[in-house]
Amino acid sequence: MATVNAPSTHTLVLPHSLALDGGQELDRVELAHETYGTLNADGSNAILVCHALTGDQHLASPHPITGKPGWWDRMVGPGKPIDTDRFFVVCANVIGSCLGSTGPASIAPDGRPYGMRFPVITIRDMVRAQVALLDALGIGRLHAVIGGSMGGMQALSLAANFPDRAERVLAIATTARHSAQNIAYHEVGRQAIMADPAWQGGEYYGTGQTPDKGLAVARMAAHITYLSEAGLTGKFGRQLQDREAKSFGFDADFQVESYLRHQGLSFTDRFDANSYLYITRATDYFDLAEEHGGRLVDAFAASQARFCIVSFDTDWLYPTAESRNIVHALNATAARVSFVELSAPYGHDSFLLDVPALDRVVKGFIQG
Amino acid sequence: MATVNAPSTHTLVLPHSLALDGGQELDRVELAHETYGTLNADGSNAILVCHALTGDQHLASPHPITGKPGWWDRMVGPGKPIDTDRFFVVCANVIGSCLGSTGPASIAPDGRPYGMRFPVITIRDMVRAQVALLDALGIGRLHAVIGGSMGGMQALSLAANFPDRAERVLAIATTARHSAQNIAYHEVGRQAIMADPAWQGGEYYGTGQTPDKGLAVARMAAHITYLSEAGLTGKFGRQLQDREAKSFGFDADFQVESYLRHQGLSFTDRFDANSYLYITRATDYFDLAEEHGGRLVDAFAASQARFCIVSFDTDWLYPTAESRNIVHALNATAARVSFVELSAPYGHDSFLLDVPALDRVVKGFIQG
Structure with missing residues (x-):
């Protein structure tokens, strides 16, 4: 072999x-x-x-x-x-x-x-x-x-x-x-990135600031479209994350929230926000x-x-x-x-x- | 009568x-x-x-x-x-x-x-x-x-x-x-609001700054879920907005982009970002x-x-x-x-x- x-x-x-x-x-x-x-x-x-x-x-x-x-x-x-x-x-x-x-x-x-x-x-x-x-x-x-x-x-x-x-x-x-729906989801992601002040019109390289928050939101919104409703229900349903009862707060009570936040944050470690803008644009075109x-x-x-x-x-x-x-x-x-x-x-x-x-x-x- | x-x-x-x-x-x-x-x-x-x-x-x-x-x-x-x-x-x-x-x-x-x-x-x-x-x-x-x-x-x-x-x-x-999918979309919106520095942990009242950009992104993401794929295609398809050809830029080339941006921005005139957090939370619960x-x-x-x-x-x-x-x-x-x-x-x-x-x-x- x-x-x-x-x-x-x-x-x-x-x-x-x-x-x-x-x-x-x-x-x-x-x-x-x-x-x-x-x-x-x-x-x-x-x-x-x-x-x-x-x-x-x-x-x-x-x-x-x-x-x-x-x-x-x-x-x-x-x-x-x-x-x-x-x-x-x-x-x-x-x-x-x-x-x-x-x-x-x-x-x-x-x-x-x-x-x-x-x-x-x-x-x-x-x-x-x-x-x-x-x-x-x-x-x-x-x-x-x-x-x-x-x-x-x-x-x-x-x-x-x-x-x-x-x-x-x-x-x-x-x-x-x-x-139109595909374009719409990508536009939400682009607007999330561009809304982040750290994006700085795309001139963030070398500034020590990157639009991680905006990119994370973009990834979260997109990630939902990669999964099925039934798949999300099967994987997470309404299960709570490491707790017995709802917190009546804005922590990630639900597993699906915790999962999505992780997907968003970890994405920013490996991907450039401007690349996300350009590649989503290419697919929209x-x-x-x-x-x-x-x-x-x-x-x-x-x-x-x-x-x-x-x-x-x-x-x-x-x-x-x-x-x-x-x-x-x-x-x-x-x-x-x-x-x-x-x-x-x-x-x-x-x-x-x-x-x-x-x-x-x-x-x-x-x-x- | x-x-x-x-x-x-x-x-x-x-x-x-x-x-x-x-x-x-x-x-x-x-x-x-x-x-x-x-x-x-x-x-x-x-x-x-x-x-x-x-x-x-x-x-x-x-x-x-x-x-x-x-x-x-x-x-x-x-x-x-x-x-x-x-x-x-x-x-x-x-x-x-x-x-x-x-x-x-x-x-x-x-x-x-x-x-x-x-x-x-x-x-x-x-x-x-x-x-x-x-x-x-x-x-x-x-x-x-x-x-x-x-x-x-x-x-x-x-x-x-x-x-x-x-x-x-x-x-x-x-x-x-x-x-789970309903919660996921709401969580994207909440994260978009909280990612906006103007949100200031929710203490933005009276500061002259409101998290309009984050709220607009939240509204855009949610708005897509209110419409049908076929409805979006029927209403917008891939039609361009006030132009004959694609701009090869990041303007709202497509009508659906222009529409969504308008939906997001106009929403911030009439709605409070913190209310959006609380009411989405209520429905998730x-x-x-x-x-x-x-x-x-x-x-x-x-x-x-x-x-x-x-x-x-x-x-x-x-x-x-x-x-x-x-x-x-x-x-x-x-x-x-x-x-x-x-x-x-x-x-x-x-x-x-x-x-x-x-x-x-x-x-x-x-x-x-």
């Missing part, structure tokens, strides 16, 4: 400037990425995994700040559904993020952090950077591109905009366009049909890839109807597409959690 | 101190209230309408700050479903609120505003104050108690705790207990079963009232399943109960909006 490469983050400086949908160009773009497994001689065994909103390149290696296992550790590794004994797996931190790739916390050419001078980016811009990374790694055509949530948007965008670059496209718990003349079917017209679209029955952030919308467009182009709605109690976050049926779908699709 | 009384707010100072569920007593409680119509000789034509979270006594009279029509103007008035030519209608601002009833902005016995020294109150405490008002108005037994959302909680609580005080109970778009030994059926055991429970098919804040839960408990006590799920596109807010089917249900139930 081959041993998996030691997963450590490498940083590629893109050899060319990156032209952005907003009309600007980014120079000296850095892409932090990890690879697992070995690229075979003809370069045909590469899988690109795209991470979600606040994810990163630590796909199956411990997170450097939290020490927790990689976010898809259960899915990626020797003998796992995405088998690193067979496949060369690449995962890059998206541009705009804060785990090593160029984003608002990066130093601009003038020697100061970009802050809000960083250009607004799109999902397609993220994908352009991913493709530049593939070029640098000598990967012409991916065996597969895979992603959940915002990672799924990238997978779909790659299929639409670089139709020759992937044989298989696996998009999980995602959508072809952000809905995402509308694959709009990019292709208003018809989603035209987005996929040039693709020869095989598609697999997966939704979860309790996901109300990107509900099954959004996946069906994608499948209908693919069907209209006579694409090869399989679609499955999986049952799992965890809501949107199901794609990250222990759902054995997802493992089987992923394994079957990439080996098929 | 009789003319409706000029609707103006009166304030009752409760003659006795109010014993609270938290163990404290509130002295000199003031209840701002409006009445419409005329109480008949035997006092049998009174209807108590209970308002929702951020509602007030301006049921069918213009709001003193916004100038907008009363929140249920369409439902209450001469010849309207709650016909003030026939009924004497009472609506009081709940304790804890900020439109004239005693709340955290009120002056405590020591001459300073209560702020966070105000005791945490419950829905049952609100109802105790409502019953004291009925006593003062000479109303022994209500023809009906009616409310939507938190108003529905009060209606159910009155039926459970003062079973002789209402002949009819109409509870709309409500629940018998706050779910609401669990009618818990108050009655853990069995909801026991809550209604002593009631002889007729019940009507109404839900809306697009309400995901208090979905139909919550109403069914109430109906099942009522059925188990052999109560007279009718139940209807109405179809309306507006989500939870349907109870406030133009849903003619609701008018018919309300009219039929109170005249039956």
Whole structure:
């Protein structure tokens, strides 16, 4: 059995400037990425995994700040559904993020952090950077591109905009366009960050103050949308936190309050508030049909890839109807597409959690 | 045709101190209230309408700050479903609120505003104050108690705790207990307020600073839960606000962003942040079963009232399943109960909006 490469983050400086949908160009773009497994001689065994909103390149290696296992550790590794004994797996931190790739916390050419001078980016811009990374790694055509949530948007965008670059496209718990409700939740998060005086118009780097309170509120509001109502009830119900009776005060009486506060606070240890602004904006701007003349079917017209679209029955952030919308467009182009709605109690976050049926779908699709 | 009384707010100072569920007593409680119509000789034509979270006594009279029509103007008035030519209608601002009833902005016995020294109150405490008002108005037994959302909680609580005080109970778009998800959303709002430095631990009265930014974020997050995903899509979709193309910036590009920002900001003109903390806490604490030994059926055991429970098919804040839960408990006590799920596109807010089917249900139930 081959041993998996030691997963450590490498940083590629893109050899060319990156032209952005907003009309600007980014120079000296850095892409932090990890690879697992070995690229075979003809370069045909590469899988690109795209991470979600606040994810990163630590796909199956411990997170450097939290020490927790990689976010898809259960899915990626020797003998796992995405088998690193067979496949060369690449995962890059998206541009705009804060785990090593160029984003608002990066130093601009003038020697100061970009802050809000960083250009607004799109999902397609993220994908352009991913493709530049593939070029640098000598990967012409991916065996597969895979992603959940915002990672799924990238997978779909790659299929639409670089139709020759992937044989298989696996998009999980995602959508072809952000809905009004999706935008609304992100706008609440952005307003929470911008309302924090420590945000300072985004110029907080080096001031010793960061908008942690605003970012924590943003994360709390978003986190609820990642879970299902039934999942929250099953996990917490109205159970009290370390007490026998209600305190008649504003402490976190209920377990769900304590849990949410923890989710908010711990997030601020690992994520940059400005990156949160930029990445939520990128997803809000995402509308694959709009990019292709208003018809989603035209987005996929040039693709020869095989598609697999997966939704979860309790996901109300990107509900099954959004996946069906994608499948209908693919069907209209006579694409090869399989679609499955999986049952799992965890809501949107199901794609990250222990759902054995997802493992089987992923394994079957990439080996098929 | 009789003319409706000029609707103006009166304030009752409760003659006795109010014993609270938290163990404290509130002295000199003031209840701002409006009445419409005329109480008949035997006092049998009174209807108590209970308002929702951020509602007030301006049921069918213009709001003193916004100038907008009363929140249920369409439902209450001469010849309207709650016909003030026939009924004497009472609506009081709940304790804890900020439109004239005693709340955290009120002056405590020591001459300073209560702020966070105000005791945490419950829905049952609100109802105790409502019953004291009925006593003062000479109303022994209500023809009906009616409310939507938190108003529905009060209606159910009155039926459970003062079973002789209402002949009819109409509870709309409500629940018998706050779910984990309900609590989670409220906790996000509270944290947003408390994260605002202008909150100052609740001691902002007279400082010239109020936590408007935090309160606006709280309102934005909550407001999304009042609407339906389909309703948001139908109303806003991905339409841009006063522009032809996306700005690639952080302005409110999308109409839904502009709308939400307006909802948040305008709310701060009419509502006190500390009241928002206390009233959300009261609803989070609401669990009618818990108050009655853990069995909801026991809550209604002593009631002889007729019940009507109404839900809306697009309400995901208090979905139909919550109403069914109430109906099942009522059925188990052999109560007279009718139940209807109405179809309306507006989500939870349907109870406030133009849903003619609701008018018919309300009219039929109170005249039956």
